[in-house]
Amino acid sequence: MSLPHALLGLLAVEPASGYALTKAFDESLGRYAWYAGHTSIYPELGRLAERGLVEVTAEGPRGSRTYAVTDAGRDELRSWLLTRPSEAGKVRNESVLRMFLLSALDPADARTVLTGIAADARAGADELRTIRADHPGPLTGRNGFGQLAAEFGLRQYEAVHEWATWALDQLGAQTPDDRTDAADPAHTF
Amino acid sequence: MSLPHALLGLLAVEPASGYALTKAFDESLGRYAWYAGHTSIYPELGRLAERGLVEVTAEGPRGSRTYAVTDAGRDELRSWLLTRPSEAGKVRNESVLRMFLLSALDPADARTVLTGIAADARAGADELRTIRADHPGPLTGRNGFGQLAAEFGLRQYEAVHEWATWALDQLGAQTPDDRTDAADPAHTF
């Protein structure tokens, strides 16, 4: 279970409320790495506080509580990150599952789905390129997650696009949607 | 919950026993898309059989039962795959989580971990290139998952390697060994 370490990691960068953490999961972290809803986050913060890994450092308006990681929490996070796990962690990713299950469809259906995947990947990559251009910043600290996520996500989308293109090629198909804007430099992979 | 569809997808390609499905999850599917252990798979096969989406078509030695997808199951799978979900599915990937949490470490530690990630990614890519060279095959049918997984995984590893290289570059040219300024890790940000 990685949720406590995800929370520790976010709080190690900057103290935050449960609400702010929930937004971080929705935006950067949860999109590529580890999703969690507020109904898991709030109870887990309580458990981390009981274990002395985080503490409430401030209370604000609307009952908000700001949590910060303690020294013990920082030690726990650091040792978790520096210990390389022997086995690869379990993966759950519905999008990727859908991609793999294509081999169970007949080629016509597979082509339809692959075309959609390629288009989505291109759109996702374009979006992240825009975000990257608008938000430069340092790799560590409060911008770190966003930067790492954007750069990782961009390469991820590009890889998916290349993969989908390869798969379509294997199926002996053209990708009509995908070729219409091929001349636009902003859309060139 | 995607497990039933994952099973349907595997069985749509080729009838298999619970044991064989478990191995498929351990090998191709579970490495990149969706992990499940035998303790989820066997009960889920029972539920799918109750719903008439799969059926037992043969019984073999050691009590093994071969399941095959029914017409109803094939319909269910096809409509699931052809319906594009409005929201991106929830992602759980401990490896990626570890990458993102790097921004909570001081640069020296981050560099150590990133170097390991880059090395792992390179090794993974090399391994898959070897596998690909040794096992050519068609995209659909019983080899489909393996082919899709290998090609996807290869691009994934390459993307991770590029990303880790980019991140190391962002952290500066300094190597961990070169580092002489002993800043307190807890107060780096």
Place this chain on the structure above:
DNA sequence: TTCTGACATGTCACATTTGACATGTCAGAA
């Protein structure tokens, strides 16, 4: 002033997953 939407935290029943435990078969090697 009233309303809307973001802020902010929580509980609880239900579903799902995990890890430990359990059982037994069969082929091939020592």
Place this chain on the structure above:
DNA sequence: TTCTGACATGTCAAATGTGACATGTCAGAA
């Protein structure tokens, strides 16, 4: 023959996660 390891399936308690429901604050717009 005995032993080992892969084959093959299962249960069950405990841990976790999900979605629905619940409550209330505060700022700014209409």
